[in-house]
Amino acid sequence: MxxxxxxxxxxxRERFAAGLSAMYAREVPAYSTLxxxxxxxxxxxxxxxxxxxxxxxxxxxxxxxxxxxxxGTPAELNAVADLFSAFGMVPVGYYDxxxxxxxxxxxxxxxxxxxxxxLARNPFRVFTSMLxxxxxxxxxxxxxxxxxxxxxxxxxxDPELIARAQMIAADQGCDADEADDFVxxxxxxFALSREPIEKSWYEELxxxxxxxxxxxGVGSTHINHLTPRVLDIDELYxxxxxxxxxxxxxxQGPPRWEGPQxxxxxxxxxxxxxxxxxxxxxxxxxxxxxxxxxxxxxxRGVALTPKGxxxxxxxxxxxxxxxxxxxxxxxxxxEMAAQGLAYYRGGDAAKPVVxxxxxxxxxxGIFRSNLDRDAETGAxxxxxxxxxxWMAQAIGRHIHDPYALYEAQEAIA
Numbered sequence: 001m002x003x004x005x006x007x008x009x010x011x012x013r014e015r016f017a018a019g020l021s022a023m024y025a026r027e028v029p030a031y032s033t034l035x036x037x038x039x040x041x042x043x044x045x046x047x048x049x050x051x052x053x054x055x056x057x058x059x060x061x062x063x064x065x066x067x068x069x070x071x072g073t074p075a076e077l078n079a080v081a082d083l084f085s086a087f088g089m090v091p092v093g094y095y096d097x098x099x100x101x102x103x104x105x106x107x108x109x110x111x112x113x114x115x116x117x118x119l120a121r122n123p124f125r126v127f128t129s130m131l132x133x134x135x136x137x138x139x140x141x142x143x144x145x146x147x148x149x150x151x152x153x154x155x156x157x158d159p160e161l162i163a164r165a166q167m168i169a170a171d172q173g174c175d176a177d178e179a180d181d182f183v184x185x186x187x188x189x190f191a192l193s194r195e196p197i198e199k200s201w202y203e204e205l206x207x208x209x210x211x212x213x214x215x216x217g218v219g220s221t222h223i224n225h226l227t228p229r230v231l232d233i234d235e236l237y238x239x240x241x242x243x244x245x246x247x248x249x250x251x252q253g254p255p256r257w258e259g260p261q262x263x264x265x266x267x268x269x270x271x272x273x274x275x276x277x278x279x280x281x282x283x284x285x286x287x288x289x290x291x292x293x294x295x296x297x298x299x300r301g302v303a304l305t306p307k308g309x310x311x312x313x314x315x316x317x318x319x320x321x322x323x324x325x326x327x328x329x330x331x332x333x334x335e336m337a338a339q340g341l342a343y344y345r346g347g348d349a350a351k352p353v354v355x356x357x358x359x360x361x362x363x364x365g366i367f368r369s370n371l372d373r374d375a376e377t378g379a380x381x382x383x384x385x386x387x388x389x390w391m392a393q394a395i396g397r398h399i400h401d402p403y404a405l406y407e408a409q410e411a412i413a
Contacts, residue, residue: 008173009088010121012183013113016087017065017124019187024226027192027293030245030269031226034295037239038228045231052231055261055300055354056120064229066125066298069190069222070106070215072151074394077130081395082162083186084111084126085169088118092400093357094388098132100364105138105209106131107386110358114400116409119356127358130391131215134384138208147216150201154219161185192274192293193220196285199278214292225268225296233265233299245295246270252362254301254312255322259331261301262342263312263355266362268296296366302333302352303406308341316361343410353409357402 025032042062046052056064071077081091089111097104112125133139133147164182168174174182195218202217214224230236234256241247246269253265273289280286304312311328318324329341333349336342343353392399 005176006171006173007176007179009086009168010113010118012168012174012179013087013089013124014063014122015179015183016186017063017067017122019183020067020190020223021065021226023187023191024223027223028272028274028295030272031295033243033245034240034269034297035228037236037243038230038297041236041239042231045235049231054350054352055302060120060123061229061231064123066110066112066127066227067190068127068129068224068227068296070129070131070211070224071156071221072131072133072147072216074130074391076151076156076221077128077391078395079157079162080128081111081397082169083157083165083189086165086174086182086186087124088113088172089124089126090114090400091392091395091397092405093402094391094399095127095358095360095363096386097129097360097364098135098137098382098386100361102364104129104211104364105135106211106215107391108358108363109391109399112356114405116412119354123356125356127363129211129215131212132384132386133216134386135382136380136384137382138212143204143208147205151216156221157189158185161189190221190223192222193218194277195219196277196279199286199288200281202278210292222293224292225294227266227296227298230297230299233267233297236297237267240269248366252366253359254316255325257322257325259326259329260333260336260342260352261299262304262308262329263301264357264359264362265299265301266296266359266366268294268366270294294366300355302336302342302344303355303357303402304342305340305406306403307339308336311341343406345410345412347410353406356405 046058052058071080091109092112093110095108097106106129108127108129110125110127113119133144197218202213205213205217233251237247248268248270251265251267254262271291271294273291276288276290278286278288315321315325315328330336337344337349345351345353388399
């Protein structure tokens, strides 16, 4: 393969993120409004604040996205891992949303770059959830068997696409002449299907969870949301609402305050009713709507150490975290670094390590805010055996520990 004609994985990742964003904008027009407002807020914030680049350049922040998809089985998750490997994205972190305040019957990981230089070039991430089918609190024996049968019949990805992704990952890039075709096929794999949905089956799964129905009630997967990054999420929230976009009730994550922003703050506009076709039991096709996709936006802060994370959890346990935040966190990066609460490159408080991952409670909260009702859970004991070790074995891949990655970044001067 000619080195001059070879596109590295980060270039492919850049095209993949842009392609998904363009497709999602066509499918969910309000997403275009979200991108427009995000860009306005970022430009104005950067003009007012000289230290904007401390958490990433404006060009990086403006291009930054994270997507979210949902799959049903370990085999499907393994195929996703193969596909994303062609874009230099590997599994990082393990998120169990089943025991959140608003339980969701999934476990998740995030596929993203892990090298600091790769993150700077293009930090695209995809939060990927797998249905917790073995958990008896959500699925009894009969329903589990029927869901398994349904999932075994479908094929989310063309085997040829996955085989090509494996080759590109091994070569760490591909010929420029084939890049557009490969990326285009990868993007198309996450388009919203227009095939009719079996109405009674979807409704049965919806009684367990709307997320379960979105995963196992349809014959394909799709982008559930695509998230830009914004430098002032409170201002974005106000502007979106002023444009008549219905936002969820709160901004998830840590409160706004005058000290260093930490971890991740997220909000979204409410899931919109999208037209879908349904097949009734008698075979007739009818028109209807579903509310499963929404427009999320995020603001990222400095990554916390395990000590800092303990303080975060303690502060967030308060009825109103904003009233106690100053008891747990100092107001300057110098103090944060001195107390070992957050990661800074080379120990320099002027160089915070950006939090690149996700918060289980916030993810569950965003999901719940866009559903009409909570998942229904039984009183059975959870004997599913799900864990980060189980997931790693199921997909045959090491799942990176975020803390280890942040420690490695901290060692960089």
